[in-house]
Amino acid sequence: xxxxxxxxxxxxxxxxxxxxxxxxxxxxxxxxxxxxxxxxxxxxxxxxxxxxxxxxxxxxxxxxxxxxxxxxxxxxxxxxxxxxxxxxxxxxxxxxxxxxxxxxxxxxxxxxxxxxxxxxxxxxxxxxxxxxxxxxxxxxxxxxxxxxxxxxxxxxxxxxxxxxxxxxxxxxxxxxxxxxxxxxxxxxxxxxxxxxxxxxxxxxxxxxxxxxxxxxxxxxxxxxxxxxxxxxxxxxxxxxxxxxxxxxxxxxxxxxxxxxxxxxxxxxxxxxxxxxxxxxxxxxxxxxxxxxxxxxxxxxxxxxxxxxxxxxxxxxxxxx
Numbered sequence: 679x680x681x682x683x684x685x686x687x688x689x690x691x692x693x694x695x696x697x698x699x700x701x702x703x704x705x706x707x708x709x710x711x712x713x714x715x716x717x718x719x720x721x722x723x724x725x726x727x728x729x730x731x732x733x734x735x736x737x738x739x740x741x742x743x744x745x746x747x748x749x750x751x752x753x754x755x756x757x758x759x760x761x762x763x764x765x766x767x768x769x770x771x772x773x774x775x776x777x778x779x780x781x782x783x784x785x786x787x788x789x790x791x792x793x794x795x796x797x798x799x800x801x802x803x804x805x806x807x808x809x810x811x812x813x814x815x816x817x818x819x820x821x822x823x824x825x826x827x828x829x830x831x832x833x834x835x836x837x838x839x840x841x842x843x844x845x846x847x848x849x850x851x852x853x854x855x856x857x858x859x860x861x862x863x864x865x866x867x868x869x870x871x872x873x874x875x876x877x878x879x880x881x882x883x884x885x886x887x888x889x890x891x892x893x894x895x896x897x898x899x900x901x902x903x904x905x906x907x908x909x910x911x912x913x914x915x916x917x918x919x920x921x922x923x924x925x926x927x928x929x930x931x932x933x934x935x936x937x938x939x940x941x942x943x944x945x946x947x948x949x950x951x952x953x954x955x956x957x958x959x960x961x962x963x964x965x966x967x968x969x970x971x972x973x974x975x976x977x978x979x980x981x982x983x984x985x986x987x988x989x990x991x992x993x994x995x996x997x998x
Contacts, residue, residue, distance in 0.1 A: 694735045699761060701728035702740060706758045707962040709748050713841065717962070719826050766964055782811045782968055787824060787831035790817040791910035792955060795930040796848075796983070797832070804975050808968060819908070822958065829969045831958040832976075842958040845973075848980040849954040850927030852886060854947060855940045857920035867923070867943040874898035877922035880906040881913045886925045886951070893949050914940070927951070929983050955980075 704714040705725060715722045733740050740754035750758065788797060793815055805811055816825070822833050822842070837844060856876075860867045865875035877900070878887050884901050891899050904922055907913050914931065917924035918939045926940075928948065934940040957973060959965060965973065 694732050698728045698732040698735070699765075701725050702732050702754075703758065703761060703765060704962060705729065705741065705748060706750055706754060708841075711743075711748065717826065717960070782808065784811060784813050784966075784968060784972060785816070785827045785829045786813060787816045787818065787822070787828045787833070789819060789832065789834050789910075789955070791914075791930060792832060792834070793817055794911055795914075795933060799933065800979055803979075804972065808971075811968060824958070824960075829959075829965065830973065832955055833958055834953060834955055836953055837956065839956060839958055841961065843961055845957045845977075847955045847957045847976060848929065848983060850929055850951045851948045852890065852925045852951050853928050853942055853949070854890075854923050854944060855917055855926050855931060855935075855942055856923045857918055858938065858941050859920045860923070861941060861943060870894075870897045870944055870947070873923065874900060877904040879904055879913055879916050879922040879924040881910055881925070882906070882908050889952075890925055890947075890949050894947055897947070925949075 701714065701718065701720075704717055705711055708714045708717070711722045711725050715725045718725065729741060736753070736757075738753040739751050740757060742749040742751060801813065805813070814827075816823070816828065819834075821835070822831060822839070824831055824842075831842075832847060833839070837846070854873075856867055860876065865872040867873070867876065878884075880887060883906070887899065887901055891897070891901065905916055907916065910926075910930075913924050914926060914934065916922065917926070918934060923943075928942075931940060935942070957976065959973075
């Protein structure tokens with residue numbers, strides 16, 4: 679037996695502790711001690727100590743450190759290549775074991791308005807195939823937080839998401855919306871020229887209305903004044919309550935439109951927003967099987983949404 683072989687070493691002396699290998703793999707893939715420390719919820723000093731211990735155990739330098747970058751040595755490249763496959767197999771094994779032992783969990787970071795008006799109403803379609811799945815949503819309008827538990831994020835912005843894999847998910851056609859009452863009041867919104875008599879509602883800034891005004895220069899609007907909020911859900915409620923005219927993503931307001939809480943006075947006056955929703959995942963992570971299925975489902979739902987909007991009316995006009 680191997681244990682009785684006097685020339686053999688014990689497993690503990692031949693195999694470095696798993697946490698040392700994990701620290702090395704994360705630093706190597708991120709190219710940064712700072713990002714690796716954030717992902718692993720450790721201090722940079724703790725990460726550095728683990729790398730030193732690993733190098734001592736292997737009697738080889740794995741990384742070349744500088745103030746701004748981390749470079750792999752030849753030995754480091756060999757170790758990363760040799761361990762990447764086994765690490766992925768371990769992740770698969772842990773995932774299979776977790777699925778057998780209890781309920782699955784999927785952690786998502788999402789924009790509040792997208793979750794409320796688009797994602798959440800559709801979730802039952804996905805979860806019916808995963809009765810043991812618990813979806814935990816972190817809702818934030820900040821650029822991106824992506825805490826350690828997050829599997830994927832759906833964020834609003836442009837294509838530049840440094841440090842993440844970013845896949846385009848969904849674009850929005852912005853269109854003026856208002857309460858049905860504004861169609862029957864003095865200066866009713868049955869004529870675009872009457873827009874000048876109604877306050878505009880702004881989401882975070884006046885920029886969207888400025889772009890819309892440039893797209894439709896023949897429609898008089900008052901950019902100055904009007905209510906400004908930092909939450910798109912509140913913006914929608916302000917419009918429902920008749921406090922003015924809001925620019926909203928047509929793809930996100932289907933429920934209040936169907937309920938009759940909102941109307942689109944000029945449906946032909948769409949503006950394709952220059953930003954969109956992007957699906958973010960960590961470059962260093964391999965998604966679990968259920969997360970991969972969720973991503974595929976999200977992309978299909980987004981494709982169906984954009985297809986439905988393209989079929990529902992005239993093409994959108996690009997924002998300036």
